[in-house]
Amino acid sequence: MLVLLGKLSPRFSSTATCDIEVGVPERNVKGWVLDEVAQVEVAKAARIVLREHQPTALACIKFREHMQSILTHPVSGAIPGTTGTGFQTVGVHRKTFP
């Protein structure tokens, strides 16, 4: 997904895009991970992180790290084993919404 991060400080550029690839395991120690569940949990994690306003220049790294920690924490995470990185996988077709 691509997230547009808005300006919060005059020291940083007005907007920046943040590319995030969320890698979800097909199965983990909780059992099978359904696509529908993964989509909902990833969206929930993104909303939580977006509520925490961060300076743009650092926002993307922090955004990905926080999103990964929300999803993957062994105790509180919805989907242990998930990764949150910049785009890594070649050959993935990209879509825009809407």
Place this chain on the structure above:
Amino acid sequence: MNPELTAEALVQLVHRYHPVGLLNDDPRYKESEEGQRLTALVHAHKTPSPAWKGFIQRLLAEFPDCHLWDTTIPYHDPCYSVRISLPGFVTGAPLYDCIVCLLSQLAPVYALYASHTLKTGPDQGEYWLRYPPFPPEFQAQEARLAGLIESTFGFTRLSNDVLLLPVPDLVPRTANYELGRAQLIDCLFTHHRW
């Protein structure tokens, strides 16, 4: 120890695969000679090697009462990884103790760490990671696993001192790190440890 596997030699090695002073979302990172070398390596391993596949089969045979999870992620970091629970774990159980095995694709070295999760309620529980020495209940499995890795691959296990050596001028390939945070374990294997 093999002179190619000293801490100094391994620090030099990871500098051949990671550009100095660049964040991994800087376009110059992957365009650099070091970045291209690392990309070529992880792409060469997008399909697990026959040795790794054989190793997973051996683990299944050797640890029949344990839960195995091959956590290797293609295209990401230069390592193979697998989690082996202590005997008796079943999917969904609140207590999940395991030993995690990391095998580098950069050098013939490996690392083991212990991971403990105990869920006591919704969003509640305890969790820790531990490097050697492991708690006593992990040690028998640790010894068997180390023996199996060394007899299968001939790799050398790295000590905590080497694994946790700072490499502050590098950023691992997929880590959400700023400069100054990386350790040798992040660059030789992966930052994604849990």
